[in-house]
Amino acid sequence: MSAASSPEPVSIPASERVFSLILAEGPISRVAIARRTGLSQAAVTKLAKPLLAAGYLEETADRERTGPGAGRPASPLQIRAExxxxxxxxxxxxxxxxxxxxxxxxxxxxxxxxxxxxxxxxxxxxxxxxxxxxxxxxxxxxxxxxxxxxxxxxxxxxxxxxxxxxxxxxxxxxxxxxxxxxxxxxxxxxxxxxxxxxVGEQWYGAGAGVADFAVVTLGQGIGSGLVLGNRLHSGAYGVAGELGHTPVGGDEPPCRCGGRGCVEAIASSEVITAEVRRATGSTSLGFPNAVRLAESDDPVVKPIFDRAAAAVGRAIATLANLTGPERIVVAADNRDLAGYRGFHDEVRRSYTQQAFGSAGHSDLVFVHRPLDxxxxxxxxxxxxxxxxx
Ligand SMILES: [Zn+2]
Incomplete structure (x- = not known):
């Protein structure tokens, strides 16, 4: 296997921040990168150098002035995609x-x-x-x-x-x-x-440019990821952000983890589907159809989604109370759930009700993130x- 020539080692995460900013917004000038990252222009130039040498970045044909009285003009940077x-x-x-x-x-x-x-x-x-x-x-x-x-x-x-x-x-x-x-x-x-x-959201998605944000995923499992001070929080033992196993209920049947009242045991797509099937008697009903029934205010199905949304909102409030992120990206793998406004409203209502003071100010953003x-x-x-x- 022929590996590409290695760039000189550069410090992380500053080089990552520079690279991901160019990824999200390039072509972008060194001046703009410095302004956006809070790094000095000299630091940006130094960080970009090995990336340019490795061929990961290139300068565009345009020229930029680096400032009044500054030396020779430099060109905005962009990524060499191929x-x-x-x-x-x-x-x-x-x-x-x-x-x-x-x-x-x-x-x-x-x-x-x-x-x-x-x-x-x-x-x-x-x-x-x-x-x-x-x-x-x-x-x-x-x-x-x-x-x-x-x-x-x-x-x-x-x-x-x-x-x-x-x-x-x-x-x-x-x-x-x-x-x-x-x-x-x-x-x-x-x-x-x-x-x-x-990390994907941080580099090019709904968390780009936000220093402190959380991602909450809704699907077969429920999880969360946390970026604090531009850095992914990993936890001392590799486990952090297991939001799905946050207890938000009481006497529910045990979760697969052995705990009780876990948000995942109330609000995973699997559990919601099972409840809707039981309540409607339609044993082959799939999750997307269940969402559609709830969206049309079906009197049997809507309360099941409301209850799930309330549990998710409480878990998000716990997350916000503990970490105070600027933004919380709620990513559903199901397109219908990602577009179901009534569900979002109920998550938001429950979150706001339970969040402590300013922890209720996090911006909740709902997005669709399919498996690819x-x-x-x-x-x-x-x-x-x-x-x-
Ligand atoms: Zn659990």
Whole structure:
């Protein structure tokens, strides 16, 4: 495997902030980068230098003045999208979702496959085949890609490349990064899927330019990621932001984690679907149809969604009371839920009611993040790891 020439090591996260700002807003002048990041112009120039040398950045043809009386004018910076490509895979209980993205994090190839075997070795074999397919989609993809990011739910130790515990896959202490590295020949970074999505939001999504924000994910599981002072909070043991297991109820049936009253045991799409089926007697009703019934104010279904929204709102209030983020991005993997205003209003009402004082001022933003957005975020994790090397 031919790796691209390594840039000189640069300090993280300042170089990451510079790169991600150029990713989100480039072409952008060094002056504007300095203004936006609070770094000095000299620092920006120094941070950009190895990225320019490695060919990750280039100067546009335009000239900018760096200020009155400043020396020779410099050109705005932009990312060289095709300099390198990155593979990102989101691993779920049932599927592998893969993308190949360029240096601007634009998706250039994608593939989804059912997971036929769920044990670690069988999963790695299928994942390696997917990576191979994505890289072979075009010759330059294969030539210019060596970094792979994999997003997995559960307790993931990125530094050690270890999945400590993944409840959906029922894995314990799986050295996943090393196994995938051996099977693909690539440099592999694994990350908790919600943390990966949070980094994606920070780099090019609803958290771009916000120093303190949280992401709350709604789907089969409920999770959260936290960026404080521009840095992803990982927790001393790799677990942080397990919002789904925040107790917001009382006498509900036990959660899969063994706890009781967890928000995930009240408001996951699985639990909502099961409740709607029981209440309506339609045993094959799917989640999107359940959302549509609630949106049309169905007297049986709407209260089930209201109750779920209230639980999510209480969990978000806990998160805001503890960490006080400027913005909270609520990301639903289901398009209908992401667009269901009545649900958002109920989450907001419950959150505002329970938040303490100014913790109720966080800006709640609802977005749709389908599974390939998670795979794209996994590719950004690979890119982030590449920049840090
Ligand atoms: Zn739980």
């Amino acid at each position: 300099r390198e490509f990155f593979v990102g895979i989101k691993l779920t209980e049932y599927h592998l979702i893969g993308v190949l993205a360029d240096l601007r994090a634009d998706v250039r190839a994608r593939l989804t496959r059912d997971l036929s075997r769920r044990d670690p070795a069988g999963t790695v074999t299928q994942l390696a085949a997917m990576v191979d397919w994505l890289r072979r989609a075009e010759p330059r993809f294969h030539e210019r890609s060596s970094s792979l990011g994999v997003a997995v739910s559960g307790d993931v130790d990125r530094r050690r490349g270890l999945v400590g515990y993944s409840p959906f896959l029922d894995w314990h202490d799986v050295p996943l990064a090393a196994m995938i590295g051996e099977a693909t020949g690539m440099t592999v970074t694994i990350e908790n899927d919600v943390k990966a999505l949070t 957005a998670w795979a794209r975020a996994a590719a950004v994790i690979a890119l982030q790891a590449r920049l840090a090397r």
